[in-house]
Amino acid sequence: MNEEENVSNVIKEVTEGKYKYGFTTDVKTDIIPTGLNEDIIRLISAKREEPDWLLQYRLEAFRYWKTLEMPHWAHLRIPKIDFQAISYYADPTKKNKGTAKSREDLDPEMVKTFDKLGIPIEERLAVSGMAVDAVMDSVSVKTTYKDTLIEKGIIFCPISEAVHEHPDLIRKYLGSVVPYRDNYFAALNSAVFSDGSFVFIPSGVRCPMELSSYFRINARNTGQFERTLIIAEDDSYVSYLEGCTAPMRDESQLHAAIVEIYVHENAEVKYSTVQNWYPGDAKGRGGVYNCVTKRALCKGNNSKISWTQVETGSAITWKYPSCVLAGDNSIGEFYSVAVTNNYQQADTGTKMIHLGKNTSSTIVSKGISAGHSENSYRGLVKVTERADNARNYSQCDSLLMGDKCGAHTFPYMDIKNNTAVVEHEATTSKINEDQLLYCNQRGIKTEDAVGLIVNGYAKEVLNKLPMEFAVEAQKLLSVSLEGSIG
């Protein structure tokens, strides 16, 4: 798509406005009773026909979770969550049992839903060079290009399937980057997790396609607790994308995921997210609580992880994709645009943990706050005693629209090695009236001008996204801010 179409699409999107993924799909769904206890966990495990070791892992996590309290350190007002009122497993593929193998196996309603969301779950319609794992509620609905990828030794499948087909890998790596004792939501996820994607790139293989997962919440009174595990062996490369949406509802829904990435020597993983969960209405009713733990371990020397996220959805975002730079010369990057409007709250950022020698990390965070929203950047740069010659550059910018919103920056630094070079820059700006007048005077409407200015501000991060996603993300930014300038 060229720039021209791109711009005119942005305009179209802005004028149409509103959250356009808020519909529900009428599909027969197998939902287990609400509540959280050991029997429920046994039931989930049984539904997925899991081996006993995994059930025991879940139970351990659950027992640990019961000893914890909800964390309150974030700059968020989180209403009390009644964990007993949530159903922890909803399977919309009940009719056909498990992930579909072909179009005939798919419920037509399901096909329609993903069509409507613009997700190509049929290979013949696919965007070239992209394989998709589509997940609705607790279950993976369809994974495309599995067979093409396996020829190169690449495994791309729902994690429930990997538990059965690649048990050694799952047993070795599950919880190796994010143990269940990591935090409150990680413990909860480890107890009740459902489908997410499993990716394995063998030594020396450069994945020829973008791999992508699309997460959709559909059923009422459920939460989504997906689990994604990516393993990149020596000298391999993969670019992985993730997108998500949910219906508009007055009550909030919880999404507590774990993403673990294990990167071996000379390998590189690029992980991009466009997060567009339902943000709640203009008065702050409803919306998804997005409490997610994402972490990559750069275990091997010369390994690299790059996180890029565009966060526009969710009523509450609690998310800190992190990099553990254990290998010498390993590199961690975090590029983020977080938009909050109306009554949305976001507390997001990253952790860069420098353990190896000559490790380097880059953080570029762009916050955009509008309406009555609160938007915080929270980041930790930690350099341990052994991490000689570590290097970090952090840049945290905030853009304010209107005078009822808040932007906050909480940078933490913990430097134990005096060869480290750590830089931090922060700016706060407003979209100023002079910029808007300038655009108006050239014939550009205020709404379109806001779209231009915001996309310009976020350009550095949007440029890091794969092409197809960058266009989507640009539109999304404009739509999310619709009506925020009077």
Place this chain on the structure above:
Amino acid sequence: MLEIKDLHASVEGKEILKGIDLTVKTGEVHAIMGPNGSGKSTLSSVLVGDPKFTVTKGSVMFKGKDLLSLSPEDRSHEGIFLSFQYPVEIPGVSMVNFMRTAVNEHRKYNGLEPLSAPAFLKLMREKRAVVEMDTKLANRSVNEGFSGGEKKRNEIFQMAMLDPCLSILDETDSGLDIDALRIVAEGVNKLKTPEKSTIVITHYQRLLDYIKPDIVHVLYKGRIVKTAGPELALELEKKGYDWIKEELGEEI
């Protein structure tokens, strides 16, 4: 083309324009001069619809339409262009993207299809030549990191792209060295046709050596206090504004 009658305007409750009468006919070049703080920039801001200013009285007709009832963008679409005294920077927005949006909005207003990418780029190339602007500048973000001279050149480049019928040049000469001044002024002259009118706001005769005005006005304390031919500008250059204040019976 433009008819301003008894225009009063204020900012934050303070009246700046206190009854402006000004008529600009098709094809004319008007110069507006006057000491600092007399209301010259306020006049241009009010004409383009800057919301910071409130019109309290009077009327402005532009090509037979009530200009004051139009939104700032529609004033642009109707053919009013302001070369800003202080052009703002818009980081991350490329000139190409910015201009394409602007040009296509103008075309849409006039019921035309958007320009294709090749046609647009061709137009960019042609118009860039008017102000001798190099390719690099056109590929950068709007005004970001531009020198004072580059910003002014960029204003005239945009004027060339949008092809307005009334151009208002607000101190376009300020901050320019002699070469840049010549390039900018020549650019303005190249764009001039008998169907187009220009209002030049300036302190100095030197710009008017290039852009020859038909009529010169002196704006003072929110009113036009003197109107004459081009010789008035030369007289002001020589004698300053004090003699005008004297004529008005003010103490100096």
